[in-house]
Amino acid sequence: MSITYREVKADILRQITQGELAPGSSMPNEVDLAASYGCARATVNRAMRELADDGIIERRRKAGTRVRLNPIRQVRLNIPIVGQEIEELGAAYRYALVHGQAEPAPNWLRARMALKRDDRVLHLTCMHYADGAPYQHEDRWINLGALPEAEQHDFSDIGPNEWLVSTVPFTDAQISFHAVQADATFADYLDCTEGDALFQAERMTWLEGQTITFVQLTYRRGHRLTMQY
Amino acid sequence: MSITYREVKADILRQITQGELAPGSSMPNEVDLAASYGCARATVNRAMRELADDGIIERRRKAGTRVRLNPIRQVRLNIPIVGQEIEELGAAYRYALVHGQAEPAPNWLRARMALKRDDRVLHLTCMHYADGAPYQHEDRWINLGALPEAEQHDFSDIGPNEWLVSTVPFTDAQISFHAVQADATFADYLDCTEGDALFQAERMTWLEGQTITFVQLTYRRGHRLTMQY
DNA sequence: TTACGCCTTATGTCTATATCTTTTGAGAAA
């Protein structure tokens, strides 16, 4: 077979990493590259498009393609369901519902989730264990105005995350990571000392503009989120 | 013009999100889809390829394409240089070199960076300020065996990150995020209280299998890393 | 029954060509 887009991509990347193509320098256009590689323009296009997607090069119509001065470093972060995350670690997963109650939304949550004055929420507190040891504390609020069937559902066996993913699988979300100090409750549930630094994720989820759920995930002491790029 | 791959992609996504195509169900093959949309197979292919890339559908040769049972939730995380990060917040950026010294690698670092017994490292400590307030504390070690020119370089004006990016722009890296308690040093530099929970990133960088640098980035109290998906 | 090896099929990719869109730069007009 003739040359593949992967080979073209690899060759261009090699030229860039080995300094044959300097950062900031502009590259030949697609037609010329296709001619020099002896392949079709579409092949070069795909290679270049992926390189642009990877943040290595920068493409602009008419202006042409150039090697980025500061290549964009980016990673892909998979957001797993905690049960899968634990099982991928090779540990046994156990789930426990600590507390579940439908209630009027407190003010701070109403503001945060953009709820209406009378909206009720289902407040769930859960624990996730890996090999019997506390792994993650989950504090979740579900908007019952948007998802009334949640009130009837029994969360003692399967976690709200799994239920939500199977009930409303395709949503928009915002996730944020930060550090918090363990208060007495976290110290208790996560088997650590009050004041310990804990890694926490917060996620808000929307379905067609409507806020579905807000969740605070607090990890056991020492948790790390690791990625390659 | 006729139908675009974006329209095809959007239509398939709509069918999935609105439940016309159930999770786990298999989809028509590319030839049939192309016929039903009245476009070329390549157009359908690109739409489907992107959906697969987004973790919405799953494709296997011969087996065909099906909607993922558990759509993979993933985000793209850009790793900015701290100066750019601060300027994008609309704040004034200031950099300061706290400490810089070439020294033999301590044992823990030798192990971590996989250095040889006699390798020396350049240990740099820096601070990054946003509008005059502490933003990030940087503790960095550069492998002088791999990058001897670092020892001659003066880091008082530009940060080691920027220098590294312009010197060895294309590297492999691993990044990890976690929470730490502020010790006296951090409390001092980051203007917080000892014991405060701080968000910390650690990054190790390789060039062609050789460890270049290890860095610990500790953010000011309350820092959040936020992403949409 | 089991294991091996074809055959078929769906996706993966390339070619060659054409049209569309965006953007820039030149030239005209104010």
Place this chain on the structure above:
DNA sequence: TTTCTCAAAAGATATAGACATAAGGCGTAA
């Protein structure tokens, strides 16, 4: 000089057709 308009350039995308590759499934031989 400044602003507007238009044409050319380069990437973005569409098409039709072909071949490549992986893998499920069935038939045959052990």
